[in-house]
Structure formats: structure tokens, C-alpha cells
Amino acid sequence: MSFLCRKFEPVNYCYTLCLLLLAHLTVFAQTGAIKGRISSADGQPAPYVTIGIKDTRKGAITGEDGLFVLKNIKPGNYVLVISHTGTKTLYETVVVNSNQATEVTFALEATSSQLNEIVINGSKSGTVNKKPLSIGKLPVPAIDLPQGVAIIGHEVLEEQQVQRMSDVVKNVNGVYMASSRAGTQESFNARGYGFSSTNMFKNGARVNSGVMPEMSSLEKVEILKGSAAILYGNVAPGAVMNMVTKQPKFNFGGEVNVRAGSYGLFKPAFDVYGPLTSKIAYRVNGTFETADSYRDQVHSKRYYVNPSLVFKLSDRTELLVQGDYLKHDFTPDFGIGSLDNTKIADLPRNSFFGTPWQYAHTRQTSAGATIKHQLNGNWSLSGTFSYQNYNRDYYAVERIQADATGKWGRPLNRAYNNEDYYLAQADLTGKFKTGGLEHNVLAGVDGDRYYTAAYSYNQPTAYDTINILQPGLYTPRTDMPEASRIRSVTTPVNRFGAYVQDLVRISPKLNFLAGVRFSYLQNEAPRTLDYKTNVSTLAAAKYDHAFSPRVGLVYKPIETMAVFASYANSFTPNNGLDVDSNALKPSVIDQYEVGVKNDFLGGRLSVNVTAYRIKNNNYSQTAPFQKDGVTPNNNTNLKALIGETLSRGVEVDIAGHPVAGLDVVAGYSYNNITIENTTGTTGGSIAGERLVGNPNHTANASVFYTFQQYKIKGLKLGVGYYYIGQRFSGWNNTIGQSQKYNRLISVPGFSTLDISAGYSVGRFGLIAKVSNVTNTYNYYVHENYSINPIPPAQFTGTVSYKF
Structure with a gap:
């Protein structure tokens, strides 16, 4: 069912929204x-x-x-x-x-x-079901929401010594790392559909996914599974992720720690908080990280700082101001490559086929302010403004696609990208009663603007030729070719949304949720500037708008159990052009979700089961070939609509503290996402094929126990297990394709096992981990040219002092 509008009437819509808000405000219960x-x-x-x-x-x-x-x-x-x-x-x-x-x-x-x-x-109070999610915007426990959620708290982040977001998502069923293209960024899928910058948030504001976010500053990571379009607009289906940073406190304290590990890992960090006055508190945390790699000639260096201030402007008003700065310099690494585009090369884990000089410099800077005002005992108002700048400077040989003998002509790519992003949003939440019904209302507006600049260079397209199977056959070049800017493309994008949602408590056992969002998207005309001629050209502008409805039902047969069902419709704009230079139509998405949430052992353990069905009527992906159908496409702005996709699955989530000292996070997910209802003509996708990049099965378990008595009191032992099943890389096949081989590359499933041990006494703590104990060898694969081996067995240890 499509809710795309043919006519936009903002005055009428805003007038209706204002009437709704005024109606709610006039029925305040005493x-x-x-x-x-x-x-x-x-x-x-x-x-x-x-x-x-x-x-x-x-x-x-x-x-x-x-x-x-x-x-x-x-x-x-x-x-x-x-x-x-x-x-x-x-x-x-x-x-x-x-x-x-x-x-x-x-x-x-x-x-x-x-x-x-x-x-x-002892046991920490409240399971995941009892906690409200800031990403959910309503101040209600997760058990009252008709969709699956996951919260990874700071205890888990510290126990597992997480380094990257890929370490965090191993604790979340239905969400998994799909690829690590060139080691420049981690790409995640949720329930079969890929994340993008539209699905990742920090403190409620979108962040560019082109960087690997810093984990040391996080208080928790929230995952809202299923549809989030009504709350955040044009997001991809599957899930959204929110990183919540550590907040200021009005008592003095903090921590310093040093982490070290295999392959030259060295990471000192600090975290200090406290009051400046009785009305102002601060927090500052930061880190420096340097590391080599199990991959030859690969290095990384990171600098990060996260300051924040909170102002108690009055008994009812609070202002939070935050900043964030991350600089990451590292070696782009496309892994071990493919042979003849049909199989993964059988090479040692450490094999590196780049140059000594290639580099990637990324920088992400953000600043934001959030004000919260309690209007009275039932109603509150919040507003957020955020600015973010993302910058990437990149030059490397890339796309390791050798022929069957291992011969590979190394291509070059020089790129520079800069993005400025502005966000403003306001939310009104409140409670009131109409007769015997209790309403929990959310109404809000948001708007954001992207201004993206991408620069092209005149570097040679070919660098040299080597053989990845027999390195001695050729002498590789080591010089850095000159490259100067020849072209820039600037793309302004504006978005606006208005939404209203009501969670109605019909009875102590029954909740009903209904809401709708209006989204308006304006892709202003991209401007291309040719530096040789100093001539600018404008492409066509593009406009999309839609209503996104959502309904859900939650039934509690007993206080500790909730059964829910929900439906949501949304749309996702598809950026880029097809091979004929035409703008792509947006995708319309229908999502259905049912499940049951349970709390056991007096609320110390949650066990949740969710089933879902997600249909995308027009799935877009990077076109594998140019218009001739033969020449490989290296332009990520060139897209193809491959037809309808259908994702079905089941998830089981277990989390809690069943006995004193024991922390448990575990689960299993099954997902089957296939291409459906294709054109059936030459060039169309093959119906029934599983979409590349997605396993049918994933599973995880993390168990930590801290001894409570005797001389070993304070000793902590832990084990972590992660499994990702068989999936396909490469490209999905098309009818009548000119390539005679099967374009799907099967990647086998794998399991990893981590063991941890730690000890704390007073203010001092020590924890150590050996990851991938079995030294499993497998890959994360992006399409058919960036095949990155997973890390081998390695050691990580952290010494900390809290004050």
C-alpha cells in the first residue's frame, strides 16, 4: 500500500497538527x-x-x-x-x-x-523490557512498545572491551556486520536491509557512517528494530541504532585506563566529571589510539575527545551542550581479493596488495544542544539542534579483482569528500485521560539539511600490474602519482517531517498505538563545477513526499508478559541515477511485526521472541555494470532497481542478571530475504535468489560471572560466542546476463570464541581477553573486490583506576 502524495498542502497539514496539539493541551487531567x-x-x-x-x-x-x-x-x-x-x-x-x-x-x-x-x-535493577529508550522518544518502558528493542549497556561494553561497533552488534540479534569495505568503514545490515547514514544516530542526531565511531565515550547503544520511519523519517527498514554518550554528573568522579594488545595496540583514555556550580556540571572524556595490524603494512591512529556541559536553568528546565571530535588516519586495505570474479583467493591472512603510501584521513566534528522543559507533571517539551562536519581525504589502489591466474591491473582512486549536516527538532510528550482511556502522546517536527561536496581528480586510472598468487612475477611500483582536482559536485538535500503518535492505555492489560508522519524531501539540483573550464552545470532537482502510518497493539495477559503486533508503511528515497541517467523512484516499504516479551526471575531476566515480514517494492543497489552491461561500474552514484525484496525472520533475545554476579546476553536470529516479483525480462533480477550480503542464521552468547565471596571475591570470568551463517557476496544474477558465470560468491559461515578474565579491588580494575581463541579464518566481503579476513587470535588487556 503506497501513501505517496501527489499534492503537498503544508498549510492544511500544519493547521491540522496544531489543532491536535491544542486539543491535547486543553484536556490536561488535574x-x-x-x-x-x-x-x-x-x-x-x-x-x-x-x-x-x-x-x-x-x-x-x-x-x-x-x-x-x-x-x-x-x-x-x-x-x-x-x-x-x-x-x-x-x-x-x-x-x-x-x-x-x-x-x-x-x-x-x-x-x-x-x-x-x-x-x-547483586542484580542490576530492571531488564531491557523495563527501561525506556531515548531513541523511542516516548518515556515509556520498552515492554509497552509494539516492536523489538535491544539495549547494550556500559557494563557489557566494558566487560567485552569493545573496540568498534562491530563488537557491539555481536550482542544484537538480527543486526550484523555485512562488510568492511577497504577497512574504511563498517557496514551493517538489519533483518536483511543495509544500514546507511540515515539509520545511525548519536544522542538522537544522525551521524555519517563513513567513520568508525569511538566506543569509549558511550554509556549505551540502543537498537530499535522494525520500522522507525514515523520517528525519524526516511530510514531504511530493519532497525535504527542510537549511540548514547556519557553525560555530566553533579558528583565528582571519573576513570583513567590504558588498553594494550596484540599488533601494537596502545590506547590510553580518560573520563572526568563533576560540578562546576550547584547548577552546572561537566564531563570530558577522550582517548588516543595507535595500532598496527595482522595485515602487513596496515596502520591506524585515532584521536578523540567528547566534552559536555549540563545547565540546570530552573527546577523544570535543563540544557545539555555536547561536542565531539574524532580524527582517524589509517591505511585503506581491500584485503585478499577475488579470482575471475567467481571465488575468493586462497591466500594467507596477512597478505597485503596495496602500496606503501596509500592513505585515508577522516575527521568527524559535531556540536549539539538539547533543552528539556517540564511544562507540568504530565507534559514536557524538548528541542535539539545539532551540527556535524564529515571530511574524508583518500588515495589508494583498490578493487582487487584478479583473473583466474592471479594477474591484476591495480586501479587508482583519489577522492575527497566534505559534508556539512544541520538538524533541528522539537518534541512534545504528555499524558492525559479521556474517559477511561489514558493517552501517552508524542508530537513533533524535525528538519535537516545536508550539503555534500565530492571532488574528482585526474589521477591515472591504472597504476601497474601485479600477480596476487605469484608476487615475484612483477615488480610493483612504489611511487605516488600526481593528482589534481578537476571536478566537484555539490549536492544540497533538505528534509522536513511532522509526526504525531498516541499510545493509548485502554486497560491495564491492553495498549493501542497509532501514529502518522508526513515527510518532505528536497534534493536540490546538484551542481558540477569543471575546474578546467570554470563552467558549472546543474542537474535536475528531485522532490519526494509521503505519509507514513503506524499502528500497533500490546496485550499483557500478566504483568511480566506482553504480546504485540504492529504494522507500518514508509518510503525511502533512492539517491543516484540509473544507467540511462534517470532519477530513481522511491521505495515503498511495508513492515509487519509480532512478538512476545517476557520477564522472569522477578524481573532479572528477559526473554523476547519476535517474527517479522518486510516488503520493499523497489530495492536499489549500486549497479554492477555500466550501460553496456559488460564494463564494471566503479561509480557508486550509478544505481539499479532490482525489483521487490521480501524479508522474513524470527529473533530470540535473552538478557539479564539471573543471579547475583551473573550477566547474560544471548540470542538467535533467522532471516530469509529474497528478490521477488521481478520483470522476468532480460536484465531483470532472478526471482527467488537470496539477496547478497545476508546470512540465514546468526547466534550469539556472552556470559560473565563475578565471584561474590571468599578470597576470590572480585574475580570475573567471561566467555563470548558469535556465529554468522553462510551468505553470498558478489552480485545477484540477472536474466540473460552477458557474464556466463554465476555472479554469486558463496562465503561459508563461521564461529568465534572469546574468553575473558578480570579482577577488581577497591578503585583498581584489570580485565583481559583472548578473542577468536580457535583462530578461525573467514572473511567479511563487500561485493566481489573487498575481501577482508577477520582478525586472528589476539590479546587485549585494560588496566583502570576509578576516582
Whole structure:
């Protein structure tokens, strides 16, 4: 079902949206709220403390800052029940008045160090199902949302010593790394569909996926599976990812650590936070990283810093200002290559076929501000502005496509890209009642602008010839050819969206969600400047707009179980041109999702099962060949619509802390994405083929246990397992293709096993890991020319001191 509009009437739409918002604001229930701070006996914030109202189901859990809010409470006298594992439960009387927030502060009997020990040794409060997601925008627990979610917290990030995002997604079923093209970036798929820059966010703002983001600054990583189009607009189907950085605190503390490992890894890092005044707090974290590689002649160096400030402008208003700077210099590496475009070359893991001089310099800088204002006990308003600059300077030989004998003419590519990105968004959330129905409303608008410049150079197309199977047959060149700019293409893109969504609590057991988004996309005319003639030319501009609806139902037969079903329709614009230089039509996507979420063992363990069906009516990918159907295409702006794709699958997610000291993350996913309903004519895709880059099966398990007693108290042991099944690389076949060989290259599945051990005493900590213990040899493959071997068995260790 397509919701593409033929006519855009912004005045009428905005008028209707304003009426909806005014209607919601005029039906405020006469309720109040309780907000406050829980501290330890020594005055430090107390996180993970459970706050409940006696004889009701209302409750909350304090955050890292010890703060909590209980909303939508009728006026009257209540008894707060304040509990934390291992401490004495407090009972405190409070009075709630209409349209007011009652502020309270309470102190537990334990000190901050005792609370930390309790949290480490005991069970952390709340499973993934009980936590709200900032990426979900509604302040409701995940169990109330009709779609699958995953949250990877800082405990897991630290225990696993994650270096890159690929280490994080191993903990998330249905999301997996599809390729690592030239080692320049990690590309992820979710439920069969590829991520892009539109699907990756940091603190709610899109980030360019052309860099490998820094992990040391993250508090958690959130994955919202299924459709997110109503919240974020023109995203690809499957899932969206949000990286949440560490936030300022009003108590002084921090950490310094040093990580070292195999192949010259050295990474010192720092994290310091605290108050500047009673109303202003800061946090600064950063790192430097240098490393060689198991790949010959490959090096990497990174610099990163992440400062932030929070301002308590009033009791109801908070302003968060953040910055982010990452510089990454490294060697582009296209791996070991393919032979005759039909198979992977059988070569040692360390084989490198680049030049001594090739380089890639990337830089990502961002700054943003978020303001949150509590209008009253039920309604809140937030606004965000963000700016980001992405810059890449690249020069290398690339695309290792040798003939059957190993002979390869090395091509050159010189590129420079610069992107400026601006985002502004505002969200209004609130609760009110109409009769016996309780509404949890989200309404908002967002707009962003990309301004991208890509530069072309006059470097030679061919560098030299070598043989990847018999290196001694040729003498490779080692000089760097001259290259100067000859052309630039600037592409401005503007997007606007307005959305409204209502999660209706029909009864304590039944929730209904409905919403709609209007998206408007303007690709301004790309401008090409020829530096030789100083003549500019404009291509055609392109405009797309659509309504994206979403409905869902959540049924709770018992308090600890939720059964859900949802449907969403959205569209994704397809950038680029086809081989005839025509603009591509957008893709219309239908997503269906059903599942069940369960909490066991008193809320200490969640087990969720989800099934889905996603249909894309017009899937776009880089065209494998130019217009003649024979010449390989090296222009990523040249695209092809291969037909409809259909993705079906099932996921099982397990996470929690079933017993004191035990952390568990595990799961399994099955996905089958195939090409459907093709034209059936020459040049069309073959119906029934599995889409390249996607395995049918993935599985993961991570188990860490910290000993609680005796002389080995504080000792931590862990094991991690990851499996990705057989998948195809290369290109999907077409009817009547001129290439007589099968263009699909089968890549076998593989498993890796990691083991970890650590020990903490007082403020000091040590953790070490041996990854890929079995020294498994396999690949991540991009199309048929960037075949990057996975790392061998290697060691990583981190020493830390917390203050």
C-alpha cells in the first residue's frame, strides 16, 4: 500500500497538527507529580534505586544521577516505598497537589562505595523490557512498545572491551556486520536491509557512517528494530541504532585506563566529571589510539575527545551542550581479493596488495544542544539542534579483482569528500485521560539539511600490474602519482517531517498505538563545477513526499508478559541515477511485526521472541555494470532497481542478571530475504535468489560471572560466542546476463570464541581477553573486490583506576 502524495498542502497539514496539539493541551487531567533525588549516606547520587507508591502500580528507577520522576498522580497523600538491593527499605509520606510537582530528597543508609559494591555483586535493577529508550522518544518502558528493542549497556561494553561497533552488534540479534569495505568503514545490515547514514544516530542526531565511531565515550547503544520511519523519517527498514554518550554528573568522579594488545595496540583514555556550580556540571572524556595490524603494512591512529556541559536553568528546565571530535588516519586495505570474479583467493591472512603510501584521513566534528522543559507533571517539551562536519581525504589502489591466474591491473582512486549536516527538532510528550482511556502522546517536527561536496581528480586510472598468487612475477611500483582536482559536485538535500503518535492505555492489560508522519524531501539540483573550464552545470532537482502510518497493539495477559503486533508503511528515497541517467523512484516499504516479551526471575531476566515480514517494492543497489552491461561500474552514484525484496525472520533475545554476579546476553536470529516479483525480462533480477550480503542464521552468547565471596571475591570470568551463517557476496544474477558465470560468491559461515578474565579491588580494575581463541579464518566481503579476513587470535588487556 503506497501513501505517496501527489499534492503537498503544508498549510492544511500544519493547521491540522496544531489543532491536535491544542486539543491535547486543553484536556490536561488535574494531576500532579513527584520528582526527587535519592542519595547515599555520604551525599552521592544513588543509581538503580526503586521508587514505588504503596498500594499502586506506579514506580520508577533512579538514573545515574539519582533522580526520578513519577507522573500523572491524582492529588492526595501517598507513601513512597524506596528500596535497593542490600539496603533498608524506606517508607516516606508525601503530599501531591494538582498541576504541581512535589519535590523530595531522601538518603539511603549505605555509602556510595557500599552501593557500588551492592550493584556489582547483586542484580542490576530492571531488564531491557523495563527501561525506556531515548531513541523511542516516548518515556515509556520498552515492554509497552509494539516492536523489538535491544539495549547494550556500559557494563557489557566494558566487560567485552569493545573496540568498534562491530563488537557491539555481536550482542544484537538480527543486526550484523555485512562488510568492511577497504577497512574504511563498517557496514551493517538489519533483518536483511543495509544500514546507511540515515539509520545511525548519536544522542538522537544522525551521524555519517563513513567513520568508525569511538566506543569509549558511550554509556549505551540502543537498537530499535522494525520500522522507525514515523520517528525519524526516511530510514531504511530493519532497525535504527542510537549511540548514547556519557553525560555530566553533579558528583565528582571519573576513570583513567590504558588498553594494550596484540599488533601494537596502545590506547590510553580518560573520563572526568563533576560540578562546576550547584547548577552546572561537566564531563570530558577522550582517548588516543595507535595500532598496527595482522595485515602487513596496515596502520591506524585515532584521536578523540567528547566534552559536555549540563545547565540546570530552573527546577523544570535543563540544557545539555555536547561536542565531539574524532580524527582517524589509517591505511585503506581491500584485503585478499577475488579470482575471475567467481571465488575468493586462497591466500594467507596477512597478505597485503596495496602500496606503501596509500592513505585515508577522516575527521568527524559535531556540536549539539538539547533543552528539556517540564511544562507540568504530565507534559514536557524538548528541542535539539545539532551540527556535524564529515571530511574524508583518500588515495589508494583498490578493487582487487584478479583473473583466474592471479594477474591484476591495480586501479587508482583519489577522492575527497566534505559534508556539512544541520538538524533541528522539537518534541512534545504528555499524558492525559479521556474517559477511561489514558493517552501517552508524542508530537513533533524535525528538519535537516545536508550539503555534500565530492571532488574528482585526474589521477591515472591504472597504476601497474601485479600477480596476487605469484608476487615475484612483477615488480610493483612504489611511487605516488600526481593528482589534481578537476571536478566537484555539490549536492544540497533538505528534509522536513511532522509526526504525531498516541499510545493509548485502554486497560491495564491492553495498549493501542497509532501514529502518522508526513515527510518532505528536497534534493536540490546538484551542481558540477569543471575546474578546467570554470563552467558549472546543474542537474535536475528531485522532490519526494509521503505519509507514513503506524499502528500497533500490546496485550499483557500478566504483568511480566506482553504480546504485540504492529504494522507500518514508509518510503525511502533512492539517491543516484540509473544507467540511462534517470532519477530513481522511491521505495515503498511495508513492515509487519509480532512478538512476545517476557520477564522472569522477578524481573532479572528477559526473554523476547519476535517474527517479522518486510516488503520493499523497489530495492536499489549500486549497479554492477555500466550501460553496456559488460564494463564494471566503479561509480557508486550509478544505481539499479532490482525489483521487490521480501524479508522474513524470527529473533530470540535473552538478557539479564539471573543471579547475583551473573550477566547474560544471548540470542538467535533467522532471516530469509529474497528478490521477488521481478520483470522476468532480460536484465531483470532472478526471482527467488537470496539477496547478497545476508546470512540465514546468526547466534550469539556472552556470559560473565563475578565471584561474590571468599578470597576470590572480585574475580570475573567471561566467555563470548558469535556465529554468522553462510551468505553470498558478489552480485545477484540477472536474466540473460552477458557474464556466463554465476555472479554469486558463496562465503561459508563461521564461529568465534572469546574468553575473558578480570579482577577488581577497591578503585583498581584489570580485565583481559583472548578473542577468536580457535583462530578461525573467514572473511567479511563487500561485493566481489573487498575481501577482508577477520582478525586472528589476539590479546587485549585494560588496566583502570576509578576516582
